[in-house]
Amino acid sequence: MTDWFSKLQNAKKTCLVEKNLKKVHYDFGDGKELVEEYDLTTNCIVRRAWKCSKGLKDEGSWEIEVGDPEPVYNAEEKCMIRENVNQPFVTRRITKLNLEWRIRNLPYPIDVYSVSIDKESHSLIIKTTNKKYYKKLLVTDLERLDIELEQESVTFSHKFNTLIITYKKPKKLLEFERALMEEVKKVKPKSFGEGVNECKPS
Template sequence: MSVDWFSQLQKARKKCIVQNNLKRIHFELDDNREMVEEYDLNTNVVTRRAWRINRQLKGENSWEIEIGDPEPSYDSDNKYIIRENSNQPFITRRNTRINLEWRIRNLPYPIEVYSVLVDKELSALIVQTTNKKYYKKIIVPDLQRLCIELEQENVSFSHRFNTLIITYKKPRRLIDFEKALLEEIKKIKPEDSEEILKNCKIS
């Protein structure tokens, strides 16, 4: 476990609300970063994680999604959803008790053309196809924060419904870290406050 990252989260100002079977924790770190995590109360798994680096630069409600689907964007009149090209590949992150998972949609090629390789120098997963139609470098911040090196043996992938599903088996150190953090989170008393809910809104 990275004592440094764990201690940062321990020292962070934290607020908690429970809503719709989700526990939402709002962390305010000493370096002015903010992080929101949402936990499924049935599984205790993080279903969503988002970051706000700088309110003044990013805007009050501008968040970078690390885990979970991005929120839909609307036009200036807040009426119409703005979507990316539905035919272009896009990637989303998932989290389970034992795995990190990425889904890259709109990839129609057969599984034989894909490779997912660990690049230890870049500390990333490199996804590419032999037909040179797709290339993606995937950073794994969960492991970077704990200074855990990527290992090829933990990588597996499958392909169905035009979606490449990449799975990375969580190292024991990450699992232990998540268990320890969960125990810290259990100590936080949920607050019933509309202001907290407003501040934790991810969009």
């Protein structure tokens, strides 16, 4: 189908099912690992995380692409470290028909925002007319499949100090997701205690 689909097909895959989630771990054999968590009711990805190891002794750290970020803890003080709670931050979600970004802590009214596309970099550009906020969001799902962004697929709304940006999935992405789900169904889940840690970013 695509180079990215072939790479996922050829990766070493393990998975486990926990409650209503199916967690699939991909090992690409080049130091890169991917974990995707699927809601078994909707078959939508609720979390996607990457780990890149640079050498034998480098464990690497997990980078969250989809889903809420992992909390960071201070081991000495045994408390969670947080950035300024008033600073804007982005979380990503995926629904059956849309890609979605939520930028929290943006108190400005809806008419100050603009969301435009940058086809060359596969990005969404968020600006405010009051010049208080600027953000460039890479649309990784489309970049991997070499799908061009289209402005008419972008909508956005604002409520509860949160800017919600929605991108309607193109047909090619929907077809890719259906094909990938068929591949995911072929991966037999492991039992607890049988390589469970392979599927859990930490």
